[in-house]
Amino acid sequence: xxxxxxxxxxxxxxxxxxxxxxxxxxxxxxxxxxxxxxxxxxxxxxxxxxxxxxxxxxxxxxxxxxxxxxxxxxxxxxxxxxxxxxxxxxxxxxxxxxxxxxxxxxxxxxxxxxxxxxxxxxxxxxxxxxxxxxxxxxxxxxxxxxxxxxxxxxxxxxxxxxxxxxxxxxxxxxxxxxxxxxxxxxxxxxxxxxxxxxxxxxxxxxxxxxxxxxxxxxxxxxxxxxxxxxxxxxxxxxxxxxxxxxxxxxxxxxxxxxxxxxxxxxxxxxxxxxxxxxxxxxxxxxxxxxxxxxxxxxxxxxxxxxxxxxxxxxxxxxxxxxxxxxxxxxxxxxxxxxxxxxxxxxxxxxxxxxxxxxxxxxxxxxxxxxxxxxxxxxxxxxxxxxxxxxxxxxxxxxxxxxxxxxxxxxxxxxxxxxxxxxxxxxxxxxxxxxxxxxxxxxxxxxxxxxxxxxxxxxxxxxxxxxxxxxxxxxxxxxxxxxxxxxxxxxxxxxxxxxxxxxxxxxxxxxxxxxxxxxxxxxxxxxxxxxxxxxxxxxxxxxxxxxxxxxxxxxxxxxxxxxxxxxxxxxxxxxxxxxxxxxxxxxxxxxxxxxxxxxxxxxxxxxxxxxxxxxxxxxxxxxxxxxxxxxxxxxxxxxxxxxxxxxxxxxxxxxxxxxxxxxxxxxxxxxxxxxxxxxxxxxxxxxxxxxxxxxxxxxxxxxxxxxxxxxxxxxxxxxxxxx
Amino acid sequence: xxxxxxxxxxxxxxxxxxxxxxxxxxxxxxxxxxxxxxxxxxxxxxxxxxxxxxxxxxxxxxxxxxxxxxxxxxxxxxxxxxxxxxxxxxxxxxxxxxxxxxxxxxxxxxxxxxxxxxxxxxxxxxxxxxxxxxxxxxxxxxxxxxxxxxxxxxxxxxxxxxxxxxxxxxxxxxxxxxxxxxxxxxxxxxxxxxxxxxxxxxxxxx
Numbered sequence: 001x002x003x004x005x006x007x008x009x010x011x012x013x014x015x016x017x018x019x020x021x022x023x024x025x026x027x028x029x030x031x032x033x034x035x036x037x038x039x040x041x042x043x044x045x046x047x048x049x050x051x052x053x054x055x056x057x058x059x060x061x062x063x064x065x066x067x068x069x070x071x072x073x074x075x076x077x078x079x080x081x082x083x084x085x086x087x088x089x090x091x092x093x094x095x096x097x098x099x100x101x102x103x104x105x106x107x108x109x110x111x112x113x114x115x116x117x118x119x120x121x122x123x124x125x126x127x128x129x130x131x132x133x134x135x136x137x138x139x140x141x142x143x144x145x146x147x148x149x150x151x152x153x154x155x156x157x158x159x160x161x162x163x164x165x166x167x168x169x170x171x172x173x174x175x176x177x178x179x180x181x182x183x184x185x186x187x188x189x190x191x192x193x194x195x196x197x198x199x200x201x202x203x204x205x206x207x208x209x210x211x212x213x214x215x216x217x218x219x220x221x222x223x224x225x226x227x228x229x230x231x232x233x234x235x236x237x238x239x240x241x242x243x244x245x246x247x248x249x250x251x252x253x254x255x256x257x258x259x260x261x262x263x264x265x266x267x268x269x270x271x272x273x274x275x276x277x278x279x280x281x282x283x284x285x286x287x288x289x290x291x292x293x294x295x296x297x298x299x300x301x302x303x304x305x306x307x308x309x310x311x312x313x314x315x316x317x318x319x320x321x322x323x324x325x326x327x328x329x330x331x332x333x334x335x336x337x338x339x340x341x342x343x344x345x346x347x348x349x350x351x352x353x354x355x356x357x358x359x360x361x362x363x364x365x366x367x368x369x370x371x372x373x374x375x376x377x378x379x380x381x382x383x384x385x386x387x388x389x390x391x392x393x394x395x396x397x398x399x400x401x402x403x404x405x406x407x408x409x410x411x412x413x414x415x416x417x418x419x420x421x422x423x424x425x426x427x428x429x430x431x432x433x434x435x436x437x438x439x440x441x442x443x444x445x446x447x448x449x450x451x452x453x454x455x456x457x458x459x460x461x462x463x464x465x466x467x468x469x470x471x472x473x474x475x476x477x478x479x480x481x482x483x484x485x486x487x488x489x490x491x492x493x494x495x496x497x498x499x500x501x502x503x504x505x506x507x508x509x510x511x512x513x514x515x516x517x518x519x520x521x522x523x524x525x526x527x528x529x530x531x532x533x534x535x536x537x538x539x540x541x542x543x544x545x546x547x548x549x550x551x552x553x554x555x556x557x558x559x560x561x562x563x564x565x566x567x568x569x570x571x572x573x574x575x576x577x578x579x580x581x582x583x584x585x586x587x588x589x590x591x592x593x594x595x596x597x598x599x600x601x602x603x604x605x606x607x608x609x610x611x612x613x614x615x616x617x618x619x620x621x622x623x624x625x626x627x628x629x630x631x632x633x634x635x636x637x638x639x640x641x642x643x644x645x646x647x648x649x650x651x652x653x654x655x656x657x658x659x660x661x662x663x664x665x666x667x668x669x670x671x672x673x674x675x676x677x678x679x680x681x682x683x684x685x686x687x688x689x690x691x692x693x694x695x696x697x698x699x700x701x702x703x704x705x706x707x708x709x710x711x712x713x714x715x716x717x718x719x720x721x722x
Numbered sequence: 723x724x725x726x727x728x729x730x731x732x733x734x735x736x737x738x739x740x741x742x743x744x745x746x747x748x749x750x751x752x753x754x755x756x757x758x759x760x761x762x763x764x765x766x767x768x769x770x771x772x773x774x775x776x777x778x779x780x781x782x783x784x785x786x787x788x789x790x791x792x793x794x795x796x797x798x799x800x801x802x803x804x805x806x807x808x809x810x811x812x813x814x815x816x817x818x819x820x821x822x823x824x825x826x827x828x829x830x831x832x833x834x835x836x837x838x839x840x841x842x843x844x845x846x847x848x849x850x851x852x853x854x855x856x857x858x859x860x861x862x863x864x865x866x867x868x869x870x871x872x873x874x875x876x877x878x879x880x881x882x883x884x885x886x887x888x889x890x891x892x893x894x895x896x897x898x899x900x901x902x903x904x905x906x907x908x909x910x911x912x913x914x915x916x917x918x919x920x921x922x923x924x925x926x927x928x
Contacts, residue, residue: 020899024900027900028900042834044869136895136897136906137897140897153896153900154897155897160898160899179898179899179901182898183895183898183903183906187907190907191819191907213883219893219894219895220893220894220906220907221907221909222906222907224848224851224852224887224907224908225853225907228845246874246877247871247874247878250873250874253874264750264890265832265837265870265888265890267889267892267893267894267908268888268889268893269888269890270842270885271881271884271885272885273726273881273883273884273885274883274884276885277845279812279845279846285812286811286816
């Protein structure tokens with residue numbers, strides 16, 4: 001794994017230095033969210049549409065054989081030849097036979113990702129056939145010898161100057177790097193390809209079972225030419241493109257162009273139902289004939305996925321790539337680092353696992369930071385990060401964890417005393433070094449150095465050692481609140497831990513801090529090591545059920561997520577299942593809990609007079625827990641003036657182990673966040689997640705030193721008189 | 723001429739289409755660089771096409787007829803201005819790739835997206851709308867449906883087999899540096915001639 005990793009690290013480094021890629025992708029990512037939102041303004045109820053697409057696709061995958069059978073029957077009835085291909089080799093064999101039988105020498109293609117997935121063009125070329133991509137972006141990367149770096153914008157990694165070089169070579173004359181000129185040069189050059197082709201190959205954005213028709217969504221018009229001029233038309237499409245009814249296509253068309261390129265509709269949407277007429281020159285005359293039409297339904301791992309309870313979700317993908325467009329990592333490095341496959345980004349990692357095998361997946365799955373931004377935009381509502389986590393679990397089951405991680409997880413993380421004594425040792429041990437490091441949730445031995453961010457040192461006195469002086473039992477407690485601090489708040493941000501205790505005591509709660517609590521287990525389960533995560537869960541359940549608390553409060557949304565998951569990960573252990581559920585059930589996130597309590601007491605009101613504060617939405621807080629309003633209300637209740645930053649809910653770049661292991665990726669993401677904070681003019685940046693706090697504090701310290709980092713609990717505690 | 727449906731008009735859902743949707747359609751179509759000429763009579767429609775041919779120095783036009791074009795006598799108007807006009811299937815096949823303008827009819831417009839729906843089962847209707855640098859589409863301004871969903875309600879009734887397209891503005895690409903560029907493989911100008919009145923069907927009286 002390390003050897004393969006090193007390659008990816010090198011590739012990431014190269015991509016980060018690639019000016020063209022960074023500029024094109026960066027500019028696109030910058031404008032995409034607003035452009036998409038504008039395109040959705042007149043789309044009607046978007047959430048209902050997404051749900052409808054999801055349900056339509058689930059219904060299809062659950063009876064995929066029946067739908068495919070109907071599609072084949074209807075297409076066949078209308079004169080189309082349908083071939084079911086198990087894999088790329090089956091496609092090659094079928095098409096080579098066809099080309100021989102019909103004397104095909106020249107082939108023109110419009111976009112078919114399924115054909116790229118099996119490397120069809122190189123195969124044709126090896127066998128002496130002339131084949132040419134006609135989608136401009138696909139043609140450019142064909143000339144460059146690249147794989148697509150984006151599913152919709154395949155050549156987004158290239159600059160006009162690079163394109164001009166490729167064009168100059170191909171057209172054997174000097175082509176200036178003028179985009180309009182180059183597009184016209186491509187038009188002239190490719191026109192002949194359409195007019196002289198013996199066979200046209202296209203993909204399909206959907207295939208309709210009801211009448212055996214296919215749909216094509218394009219902007220350039222090449223698919224119209226490919227389906228109009230050559231006397232043979234071959235469609236290569238994956239099973240996941242099948243939909244039952246003609247009207248189902250409308251759902252896809254409502255969201256595909258809007259999600260892909262923020263267009264209400266692409267320039268062309270084409271439905272081809274059965275063979276259509278074609279003009280063929282016989283001697284001096286043009287004669288109308290019926291076009292020969294073939295549809296190849298490609299399996300290549302899809303039908304196996306269809307039977308997998310979790311991974312059948314990949315059938316919900318309509319290939320719009322909106323998930324890539326919002327991915328903080330993808331938009332930095334582009335698609336090539338995802339293994340050089342046809343499909344990039346998070347969804348690409350999943351598709352690749354099924355279409356190219358797990359070995360490839362294991363090389364780049366860590367590039368998903370689990371921020372879940374993609375889950376907000378996916379038209380098919382695919383849980384991309386969830387599926388990646390599931391694939392990790394399966395990979396760990398099959399191949400185990402890398403050695404060092406395995407040692408740490410199995411021996412240290414399941415032994416609370418050892419873990420905590422190492423944390424204490426770290427606070428002493430790092431003194432001789434200039435700056436200490438602690439990464440989110442994880443001890444020192446995982447850390448790396450980062451020059452654009454200072455990582456906070458481990459506190460001299462962790463929260464657990466301060467408890468005696470902090471706990472003040474109210475005279476008439478209204479309830480008993482157990483505090484789960486999480487490692488970060490315990491050892492790195494104990495002052496914030498104090499704030500939380502102060503706020504809860506001020507509300508009238510008796511606060512208890514179970515000393516046997518340990519890491520929540522999130523960093524462990526995130527790597528796919530569920531076995532160790534279960535051991536940790538059992539330790540925490542024991543620690544908390546002793547306290548008989550009414551509620552368990554934590555100020556870190558990732559911890560909340562982990563604690564809530566205990567009942568799920570222990571559901572097959574009869575003696576733990578109910579105990580886990582009982583503990584999970586009591587866990588509440590700090591802000592939402594306090595906002596509710598403040599509300600009951602009439603304290604959730606704007607007070608004013610305080611400093612300007614901007615709020616960062618932690619990914620876990622907003623997209624896993626769905627909490628965004630309450631922390632803002634609390635900031636205003638604490639008397640602060642709330643100013644929103646741009647992209648407040650975009651990941652800060654920390655995301656557990658990622659922030660340190662891939663510091664080179666984490667830093668540019670953090671830098672965007674720093675700029676957005678700086679532009680608000682706020683004096684304080686607030687958030688409600690200890691992981692984000694570590695990252696943001698480190699970034700502010702180095703890049704925006706005038707702005708202070710605070711947890712919402714800190715702002716509230718400052719308002720409370722001792 | 724081969725069509726996916728010989729009488730699209732019969733399948734428009736009562737009360738769900740009409741000229742009242744035209745302003746929205748026009749706004750959306752213009753936003754994606756379609757050019758729209760809304761005219762009251764077929765005589766005006768003929769003027770629009772003739773002026774276009776003059777301004778673009780068009781010498782050769784390929785045309786697939788539709789009732790609106792016939793009523794406007796487009797082919798004769800162009801011919802009398804010394805422009806070559808080809809409308810036979812074989813001639814279209816010969817000349818579409820070198821023609822300056824292609825003309826055809828379309829079935830209806832979609833307000834939500836500014837698209838028009840073309841019945842392209844006949845190969846000649848596709849040749850005139852894909853190969854020349856300018857495509858002129860004749861549309862009945864009363865046949866506008868609200869959105870994609872309604873468009874597919876119609877299509878689902880008529881589409882047993884055939885070829886149907888939505889055309890939304892001219893051919894475009896942003897494949898080089900995300901810079902929007904008009905006119906790649908298809909027409910660089912897409913011109914809608916929307917004719918009021920005479921042929922209008924029975925949507926909503928408005």
